[in-house]
Amino acid sequence: MKTKFNGILTLLLVLVGHVVFAQQKTVTGTVSDETGPLLGATVLIKGTASGTETDFDGNYTIQVEKGQTLVFSFTGTDGKEVVVGDSNTINVQLKSVNLIDEVSLGYVKKKRGATAAGISTVSAQDIQEVAQTTNIANALQGKASGVTVTARNGQPGQTAFVRIRGVGSISSGQEPLYIVDGVPIDEASLNLINNSDIESMSVLKDAGAAAIYGARASNGVVIITTKGGKRNQDAKFSVTAQYGSTERLDGGIELMNAEQKLRYERELGVGVGAGITSQTEWDRLVGLNHDWRNTILRDGTVTSLGFNVAGGNEKSTYYVSLQKDSDTGIIKDVNGFDKTTARVNINFDAKDWLTLDAKTSVSYTKSVGFRDRNNVQSPFVAAMTYNPYETVYQRDADGNYVFNERGEREYNLTHSGYNVIEAIRKNPSQDEFVRLFGSFSADAKILENLVYSPKLGVNYNVNRSENFMFPSSILSQFVSEDGTPGRKGESGYYDFTYNFQNIIRYNTTFNDKHNLSVLAFTEYISNDFRNYSVSAVGFSKDNISQLGTGAEPDGAGGGRSQKRTFSIAGNVDYNYDEKYIFAGTLRRDGSSVFGADNRFGTFFSVSGAWNLHNEKFLADNKYISSLKFRASYGTLGNDRIGRYSSLGLTSYSTSYGNQPASAPGQVENPNLKWESKAITDVAVEYGLFNNRIRGIVDYYKSVTSDLLLSVPLPAEGGRFSRIENVGEIQTQGIELELSGDILRNYHDVTWTVGGNIAFTDTKVNKLVGDEPYYETGLILEEGEEIYTHYLVRYAGVNPANGHALYYDKDGNVTDQFSGDHTVALKGKTVNADFDGTIYTRVNWRGLELSANFYYKYGNYILNGRKWRLESDGSNALDNQQVSAFNYWRQPGDTGVLPAPQQLSGIDSNQLTDRFLQDGSYIRLRTVKLSYNLPQKLVEKAYLSRVNVYVQGQNLWTYAPNYEGDPEIGIQTGESYTAGEVRVPGAYDNGSYPTTRSYMFGIDISF
């Protein structure tokens, strides 16, 4: 009893004492940087958990004691600490540190000023400027110089082709290495990430930066760091919501309407138009006119809702988020893409010498499938080629619908024999993924300067795909056996990656000015991939689709493969007073994909930098606020080929008469070894006039040797191809980044304009046995630019007879088409001469307007869509572009298309350079107008920040020489797996179109 009383008394005394003795006072002030007041800057009392944030005008108010220290911080600035004295007003100006902020190099974080590496960073703000549902790889487009991003197509949730500094490899993987919270993941797994969880992305471009990743880093490295809480910060809740609409971009392709198409058919004497004998029939068909693009497609709806909470105390931080995104896509009756993600990131000091960190996330995505291939099963091909007088449903002579015995309207098969609307409804498919990701690490401070960090990364992806061919569907009537209609297929995979790292870091500073850090580590990665597929046929009803209800098993498949790598690396980094920086990395990698004697490869880099602005002679310079020279040289590897590529195999994945069979498989190549890329990089980074103008000039040259190439073997040997180390390619380029603050807090207006441009030139130095090497329609030739278009040249139309003319190999005009006339079209390649971004951002009080343009110049696209729609009568039964009317009609006609084959007797529908078009364009990629509600209003609602915005994506495009939308990925999205080598932008086949979107969103914090 007595003890308890004493306790209460003590407590009371403490409270009273506190009231009595503390010299509490109210301090107010403004926090600003060079550009003006800062909203949301943190003001914290040092050593406590209490603090506040600045309001919209940069003002803050805080209760504090004299003698305490206020810590002012704001992202992108250097921060400041001020001891509270007698004054009740403390105004601070923070220094913007655009050029010396902290960058993540994956294994370590470094201040930008203290590194000699070539790195581009993409901030959370940049990421927010693209639609929430977009796969994160797409967000890189135009954000970092030298990084070319081509969306696979316009389908929601799709990954993109990311090329850092051009093409660095041919048959081996060309995608960069993605590192999420220190753990490598593959492209397909990028959907595990919720875009708003990303704190920053760093793109490591030169060898100095990437060499620490040695193996697998030859295509560059993208490091994604997710958000965490802050120490000593109260829980901060954020709710974000976004809603918008998307519409297809068809680049102004004008298709024939019913009247035009019938007239075209009549002129050519084919199809329905030619057979009409009465005006009534003609008028009836003309009256049925509709644009199938509008019949099959629609405007999509995008919604996204997110919630997160972040905070921390003295010893720990946490960040928890939940997000749901969906994008219906633009195909009617298909609910395109849904993604749900959850994340928990925690970090805490278990002991004063031990900090533990866990970052875990789970994501679930579902995409509803459709056929995306080069035939009428694709909704996009169908939308262009179905005739405008063809109806969706069958009509009888009186124009009434025809019903089947189930009372459903009978679909019209159309001239193509396939009704894609019926197929979308009755042959549904969907693809689901569950992705688990965890990165667990510890930082054990063994000595004052020595930290040991073991790290375990796990990444588990489970895929399940289902497709069901309704027993009543038209497709079933074509392909099913009698008595067993319908087919259900299920397939999926389990993909488990385990990553174990042991890192030892040593940092020291001696004599105040010598900063040395040493890093050593080992890394072991093991991947196990298993897949399966099963199917059954014979279904009773359209709505009973479980495998077990199928009458008969139909097929089963499955396989398994493994890959392992082991690496050991060391890195030394030294700088003298942040003036002179030197770094060196050595890494040895072993990969299971290579031959037994060649598993290990050694990679290294050396780099140096000189921060001139830290020299005395520049210290007082009025104009130059920062200036840095850097240079690096190093080698990087690539092992991204088939898993057992060195082995000679006998395969059992075959059967005969449903009995087991075996056959020779892969051809052995025991000499297979690492592909290696050497990169030289020199750059200048500068800031002028108090960093009002900032820029980087970067020159690099990379040479990839021992290229891992799929080499065609002689057909007569019966085995066709194998992977070999042959050839060499080189890329060189210049990247320029420049940005400037035109206005800095001028009447509260800050206006920044910037941009970047990257000139890239990739050349083939050497190939297999000096022979050119072909991809479809493209050529790689020694001494020439990579991926040059390889086609027969079209020489126009003979005005005398309307026949198409061609150039033969020697340049003579001939009317005979022959594959032998095929030539490499020098200068016309898939690659742009240069590409880049122009962006601008204007702030006025709570209003911000930002815009981002992406441009690309000098690439050529083979326009397969035009080939199909301007087919010189070859596809006359399909709908055609209106321009197909412009054909040769009488001697003397010029500037026309060849006479259709029905009239000329000659098939001129050849894929020649007639369809090769300059794909240069500039596009208003994003524009965003946002408004921060006045702080007073917000506070009344007990909130800390409310931001509303509207944004648009792809609102404007200028592509003077390209017919159709110039943002071309791959031909067809079907049967493509992320990471597979393709040449994006080579051939336009009318896959899922790029979309334009309009969004409205609101972010609330409290």
Added chain:
Amino acid sequence: MKKIILSIGLLVSAISFTSCESELEVKPFSSVVTDDNTYVTEEEFDQGVKGIYSNMRGGGYYGGTMFIVPDVTSDNVIISQTGRLTQRTANSWLYNSISTVGAYYTNYGVINRANTILKYLENYQGSESSKNNFKGEALATRAISHFDILRQFSKIPTQSADANQSLGIAYVTEVDALQTPARLNVADSYAKVIADLEEALTIIGADNGTGRLNENAVKAILTRVYLYNGDYQKALDMSNDVNGELATGSTFEQIWTDQSETEVLFKLLITPEDNIAIGTLYSQSSSDTEIRSEYVFDYEFFQLYEGGDIRRSAYYKPGTWDGNDYNAIKKWLGKGTNRNGEVDAKVMRFGEVILNRAESAFMLGDETAALTAVNLLRNARGLTNFSGSGEQLLNEIKLQRRLDLAFEGHRFFDIKRWGESVIRSNKGDLADGTGTPALVRELPSGDHRFQFPISLAALQANENLQQNPGY
């Protein structure tokens, strides 16, 4: 405490370093690394031989190409304007080294599989008879694949006087995937094919069933090869040695729906699980009357089937599509009443042996034997006896050959080996002969396009390989 952590860390690092060298050794799961133990037992060789057949029934060979290209390039069919217009390049003889036609790559794949079996047979410990049987099958499949390349890409000995000395093919007997063999001449190529088949005949079993090669099937194949090579006496003798019977009445139709094996001497099995649909190359069908055809009967050819000819109803089906009527081809429509185009690939049947007998007898001047043979076939097909001699008889033999073997991958090669021209009618694609006629209607005798072009890719991969003249 800290020192313990450090020690553990270093220990773990050390362990992971040392143990990982062996961890990098991973083995595939669906394959084995080929070595001397891969083919040892009877089961292993049996599976290996099935692997050869499995490749032969692929879409690039007897699972498709070989049954469509030689008809599409001939005068038997016309392209349907409401089809998908597939195989247009072949149909208009527009093929070249880039837009290629025919089966080449797959065939050498088959040959590689056969050679693999032949190589490892040395290790076989089983009975001599089973060893011989495997060897016979491997030799015969190797020969057939080479022969099929030969008749597509090279001249046929009887085609022209210069044929035998012209470019034949690379005859491959080694498994080396990197070999770069040159082309032999036609005469030497045929000699190799015949040698392999004749050797196979002496050792292959008689009871392998129709789904594999057997003694009787090899004899039948030999009648074909001898005939192509102009060895008429051998062809005639061998044809008399083949056992078989001709299908008559409704049984004949059942050959094409896999309900009867009468007359079938060798076929490649295609199960529903294989998902190989030869028939879709001719047409796709969703109901009993709705048939979307790629190629339909040439109108004039269709008229050549007399009343009572059971082949007319076995091969023909009235089909409507998009409001038009067509003379659709139903030969490969499906098993039983199926319409999915999945049906066994009938490579050799007795009807052809009789036709080979008739033709070789005629060429030897034995018109009596020729007439007997052709009437044997006519009677089986529901026709009365033919009487005639000389040119008339030859034309009748050729006609019956065309009528009987239509859509089975023969017509183009027959026209070719007779040194004739392909001449198509000017009739349209519709059932009554109206509609759109063939765009190009003549391939004159002697034209280089009778020999298909070698693909550019193949030429680049093998420096010793020579392109056919004209490409």
